[in-house]
Amino acid sequence: MTIDAVRTPEARFADIPDFPYSPRYLDDLAGFEGLRIAVIDEGPRDAAHVYLCLHGQPSWSFLYRKMIPVFVADGGRVIAPDLLGFGRSDKPVDDSVYTFDFHRRMLMALIARMDLQRITLVCQDWGGILGLTIPMEMPERFKRLIVMNTALTVGLSPGEGFMSWLAFSRTRPDYSVAGLFQRSVPGITAAEAAAYEAPFPDARYRAGARVFPAIVPITPEMPGAAISKQAARWWKTSWRGDSFMAIGLQDPVLGEQVMMGLHRLIPNCPPPLRLEDAGHFVQERGDVVARAALAHFNR
Numbered sequence: 083m084t085i086d087a088v089r090t091p092e093a094r095f096a097d098i099p100d101f102p103y104s105p106r107y108l109d110d111l112a113g114f115e116g117l118r119i120a121v122i123d124e125g126p127r128d129a130a131h132v133y134l135c136l137h138g139q140p141s142w143s144f145l146y147r148k149m150i151p152v153f154v155a156d157g158g159r160v161i162a163p164d165l166l167g168f169g170r171s172d173k174p175v176d177d178s179v180y181t182f183d184f185h186r187r188m189l190m191a192l193i194a195r196m197d198l199q200r201i202t203l204v205c206q207d208w209g210g211i212l213g214l215t216i217p218m219e220m221p222e223r224f225k226r227l228i229v230m231n232t233a234l235t236v237g238l239s240p241g242e243g244f245m246s247w248l249a250f251s252r253t254r255p256d257y258s259v260a261g262l263f264q265r266s267v268p269g270i271t272a273a274e275a276a277a278y279e280a281p282f283p284d285a286r287y288r289a290g291a292r293v294f295p296a297i298v299p300i301t302p303e304m305p306g307a308a309i310s311k312q313a314a315r316w317w318k319t320s321w322r323g324d325s326f327m328a329i330g331l332q333d334p335v336l337g338e339q340v341m342m343g344l345h346r347l348i349p350n351c352p353p354p355l356r357l358e359d360a361g362h363f364v365q366e367r368g369d370v371v372a373r374a375a376l377a378h379f380n381r
Contacts, residue, residue: 085179087117087172088287094280095170099273101147105170111191119192120170124150125159131226132198135162136189138207138232140259140291141363142169144277148368149204156376158202163192165208167290169281180293182306186212190219202226206364207336208294211235215309218316227325228375230364231336233344234314235299237307243334244298251295256285267366268359317347325351326375330360330367337362352378 105120122135122143133153135146143162150160164171165185174180189212193201201224205213210232217224233240251257259282260275267274282288299307325348329341338356345351355374360367 085117085174086176087166087174089118089172090170090281090283090287092170094283097273098144098277098280099271101144101277103143103150105143105164108192108195111188111195113191114166114188117166117172117174119166119172119188120164121192121196122146122150122160122162123196125154126157127159129157129159130200131158131202132200133158133160133202133204133228134193134198134213135160135204136206136209136213137162137165137168138209138211139294140168140262140282141207141278142171142281144169145206145363145365146204146368149365149372152369152372152376161196161198163189164281165189165290173281173287173290175286175289177289177293180290180297182212182297182299182304182309186215186306186309189213190216193220193223199223200225202228204228206230206232207362208232211298211306211310214317215306215313218313218320221320224323226323226379227321227348228328228371229325229344229348230328230371231330231333231341231362233336233340234310234317234347235306236311236314237299237302237304239300240298240336240340243337244300247335248295248298248300251292255288255292259291263363266361267363268361270366314347318349321349324379325349326378327351327354328357328360328364328371328374329354330357330362330364332359332361333364335362 109118260279263275
């Protein structure tokens with residue numbers, strides 16, 4: 083089945099600050115043939131650790147610009163894909179394409195296509211909502227975890243903050259992405275905020291940003307809730323890897339209370355790094371998080 087999609091003109095990415103990385107493009111993922119996916123791939127191919135950095139909504143791999151150089155300087159390989167509908171990846175125009183299963187299958191196909199091994203899963207927001215359900219399917223590939231403001235969405239509302247965000251996104255589907263980041267990230271520059279807006283020239287490109295809040299599995303019958311429950315059990319009973327958690331305490335949507343619930347599921351996860359001045363987009367303090375995580379792993 084051919085999926086109608088648009089591709090953000092490359093000129094939109096001409097002035098992205100502090101992001102000197104050229105994407106690798108894949109258009110042959112099993113089950114997603116013809117859809118082009120952009121992947122940042124930095125560092126040695128034979129690295130001892132592969133950092134799979136998964137973004138959420140409405141961001142893209144630009145979110146990891148402060149973590150990528152820290153991981154690469156430590157000898158790691160960084161894989162940072164743009165989800166379909168975001169960043170430089172193709173953007174299906176039909177809202178109904180955007181389902182939990184569609185994106186989860188894409189990420190698993192990407193891991194298989196690139197044959198990623200020795201993975202450190204680095205995730206936040208939808209990067210964790212989706213990504214945290216994947217290691218149980220291919221546990222031999224995953225060794226470590228760095229988790230930031232996210233959740234396993236097992237059919238329950240994450241709380242009042244999320245419900246307010248859901249209501250806002252339903253009534254303001256055309257909200258300014260740059261404005262969202264300016265409100266959410268203290269000290270962000272105009273150029274950085276514009277970089278987050280760059281993938282979305284107009285409404286036709288915004289289906290993913292528009293739909294994602296509404297498909298978070300917040301009731302038991304929603305797609306993704308059952309698989310997330312299964313993943314929660316797997317993390318609690320089967321995960322044997324090393325873990326690190328960072329929490330942006332200013333996040334009204336997936337903040338400390340949600341994250342401490344997740345912390346209780348992860349065996350031997352040390353006390354989280356609590357960032358008083360960070361909000362939902364914790365990666366905007368990503369250099370601090372990455373260095374702290376490496377110090378923990380290399381202890």
